[in-house]
Amino acid sequence: MDGEPRTGREATDVRPAAVGETADPVGGRAAVRPGSRSAARRRGRIPVGVAVGVLLVMVLAAAVLLIAGSRHETPIGPLGWTTSEIEGFTDGEQFRSCDFGEAFYSRAGVEDVTVAEGGREDGQTECSGWIAVGDARVTASVIVEPAGEQKREKISSDLPGLEEWTSSGDPGGDGFEGSLAGRPNCRMTGPGSLASVAVSVNGPCSLAAPLARQLQNFGVQLDEEHFAHGLLAVSGPDYLDVGEPEGELSWARYDERIGAASAPGETLDAGNADFPGSTLRLDSARADTLEVCAETTFVLGEDAAGSTTVRVPTLVAVTPNGETSFLSPVEDGLSLAVGEARGITYCGEGVGTIAGDFELLVIPFTFAADADTSRVDEAATAAPDYWAVPVRT
Numbered sequence: 001m002d003g004e005p006r007t008g009r010e011a012t013d014v015r016p017a018a019v020g021e022t023a024d025p026v027g028g029r030a031a032v033r034p035g036s037r038s039a040a041r042r043r044g045r046i047p048v049g050v051a052v053g054v055l056l057v058m059v060l061a062a063a064v065l066l067i068a069g070s071r072h073e074t075p076i077g078p079l080g081w082t083t084s085e086i087e088g089f090t091d092g093e094q095f096r097s098c099d100f101g102e103a104f105y106s107r108a109g110v111e112d113v114t115v116a117e118g119g120r121e122d123g124q125t126e127c128s129g130w131i132a133v134g135d136a137r138v139t140a141s142v143i144v145e146p147a148g149e150q151k152r153e154k155i156s157s158d159l160p161g162l163e164e165w166t167s168s169g170d171p172g173g174d175g176f177e178g179s180l181a182g183r184p185n186c187r188m189t190g191p192g193s194l195a196s197v198a199v200s201v202n203g204p205c206s207l208a209a210p211l212a213r214q215l216q217n218f219g220v221q222l223d224e225e226h227f228a229h230g231l232l233a234v235s236g237p238d239y240l241d242v243g244e245p246e247g248e249l250s251w252a253r254y255d256e257r258i259g260a261a262s263a264p265g266e267t268l269d270a271g272n273a274d275f276p277g278s279t280l281r282l283d284s285a286r287a288d289t290l291e292v293c294a295e296t297t298f299v300l301g302e303d304a305a306g307s308t309t310v311r312v313p314t315l316v317a318v319t320p321n322g323e324t325s326f327l328s329p330v331e332d333g334l335s336l337a338v339g340e341a342r343g344i345t346y347c348g349e350g351v352g353t354i355a356g357d358f359e360l361l362v363i364p365f366t367f368a369a370d371a372d373t374s375r376v377d378e379a380a381t382a383a384p385d386y387w388a389v390p391v392r393t
Contacts, residue, residue, distance in 0.1 A: 077221045078239050079104060086218055094196040095218075098127035098142040105129055108211040109245040110140050131207050131245050136356035138249065138321055140201040140208050142215070159209045161216060161240040164191040167205075185322075188212060194219045202321050202353035206247040213240040249354065251322035253381055254361060258320075261361060261388030268385040270298065270313050271366050275338075277301025280313065280364050283343075287360055287391040292317045292325045293347040294362055300336040310334045311366070315346045316380040318361040323353045324381065327362075355393045362387045 077086070089097045098115070105113045105127070113129035125144040130137040159165075167188045186205035189198045194215055201208035217239045262268060264285070270278040278301035285294040298312055312334065315327040327346035336342060363386035365379070 078217050078242070079107070081221075083221055086221055090193065090222070094193060095144055096125075096196070098125055098144050098197070100127075100142075104214060105211070107242055108214045109207075110211055130355060131201065131203075132356075133203065133207065133245075133247070133249050134356075136249060136320065136354055136358045138201060138203045138207065138355075139353050140211060141199070142211065143198045143200060144196055145198055159205060159212075160243075162188075162190075162209060162212055165189065165212060165216075166191075190215055190219060192219055193222050202323065203249055204247040207245045210242045210245055213242045216240055217242075249320040249358075251320060254318060254320050254322060257361060257386065258359060258388055261359075261386055264387055264389045266387065267299075268364060268387070270301075271364060271383070271385075272301070272311065272313065273366075274303075274305040275301045275310060276304055278310075282362055282387045282389065285317070285360060285362055285389045285391060287317065287351050288393045289352055289355070290350040291347050292327060292350060292360070293345065294327055296344050296346060297341055298334075298336075298344050299341045300338055303338055310336050312344060313364040313366045314380075315348075316363045316365050316383075317348065317351075318363065318381055319351055319354045320358050321354050323351060325349045325351065326380075351393055357390065357392050359388045360391045362389055 077083075089095055089100070097117070099117065102113070105111070109131050110129040111132075113127055116126045116128075126141050127143075128139055128141040131140045165188045167186070185200075185202055186208055187198055187200040188205060188208070189195060190212065197215060199208045199212045199215065201211075220237045220239060223237075262282075264282050267279045267281040270280040272278040279299045281297045281299075283295040283297060285292070287293075294315055294317075296315075300310060310333070312329050312332065314329075317325045317327060325348040327348035330345045330347060334342060334344075361381075363380060363383045365383045
């Protein structure tokens with residue numbers, strides 16, 4: 001009843017208002033006054049979801065730091081080599097050795113590599129092997145040389161990943177000083193820590209591009225600017241796809257002449273002005289890295305000069321990649337009667353830049369008395385009559 005005092009359970013629901021609270025005139029409960037110490041205690045509590053989120057961020061950050069730290073301690077290169085192992089080939093800045101092992105060269109298409117540590121007269125170190133091109137092979141080398149020794153120009157940019165490499169010869173590796181005109185040769189050097197390393201091939205640069213990319217990957221691994229982006233960096237450097245050797249043993253002068261060559265056994269004019277009508281027949285030829293030899297039969301023509309001594313022509317052997325070897329008669333200054341035949345053996349320096357199965361051009365050539373010896377090789381290779389003989393080296 002209204003106005004009657006509350007008793008029992010109803011009475012226990014009523015308590016005095018505490019400090020910071022006001023009495024609830026309806027329910028008899030105390031209400032928290034804003035700004036009181038009770039309200040402050042409730043605002044200071046961190047929600048459980050926020051605490052869990054902060055903890056997860058801390059765990060992830062620790063994991064990233066752990067991964068970043070371990071990345072620098074494990075092999076990161078394409079060959080599984082650590083940076084410290086690659087640094088073993090350098091003096092701290094430049095490469096001083098090319099003895100990188102069989103796997104390094106084989107991945108670039110170079111086989112049967114031999115190492116000449118400081119064996120060259122100029123003190124350079126050279127590692128040479130073979131690159132297969134069809135049924136033939138050409139030599140490819142890595143040469144450690146003093147940086148800046150050669151005059152260099154930018155090479156053709158059609159070799160992906162090697163745009164910063166330079167060449168000591170014509171752009172694209174179409175020839176370097178001392179070679180026959182247009183003979184495909186390439187010698188190139190990389191940037192940065194690769195400035196002391198040259199790649200050389202007796203063919204177009206595209207044949208040696210995989211070898212250069214292998215070296216480029218070494219340089220990238222050593223160059224901190226490419227992969228050391230702070231402790232939080234978990235991605236490694238951008239390595240090049242090495243690829244496969246591409247290209248042909250294509251020397252334009254050889255390609256133009258091979259189709260019109262005579263076969264072994266055919267008789268050609270010997271080109272002797274003193275004895276017109278003299279002929280020369282190529283019976284056989286062989287070639288290896290030591291020497292190139294040819295067996296021929298010479299028949300003396302008419303004696304137009306009244307000479308008692310016969311000068312037989314020199315032979316020039318030319319490979320598909322433009323390497324030349326001058327073959328001299330083992331016996332010269334022959335005394336023959338008109339119409340007499342004589343077997344003559346010719347020999348010269350071996351073929352050092354190509355091996356395997358290929359056709360060798362054999363060109364008879366007579367030196368003129370006023371010949372320019374610096375250009376005689378080009379004059380010889382332009383002679384009108386010649387043979388093509390299959391050889392295996």
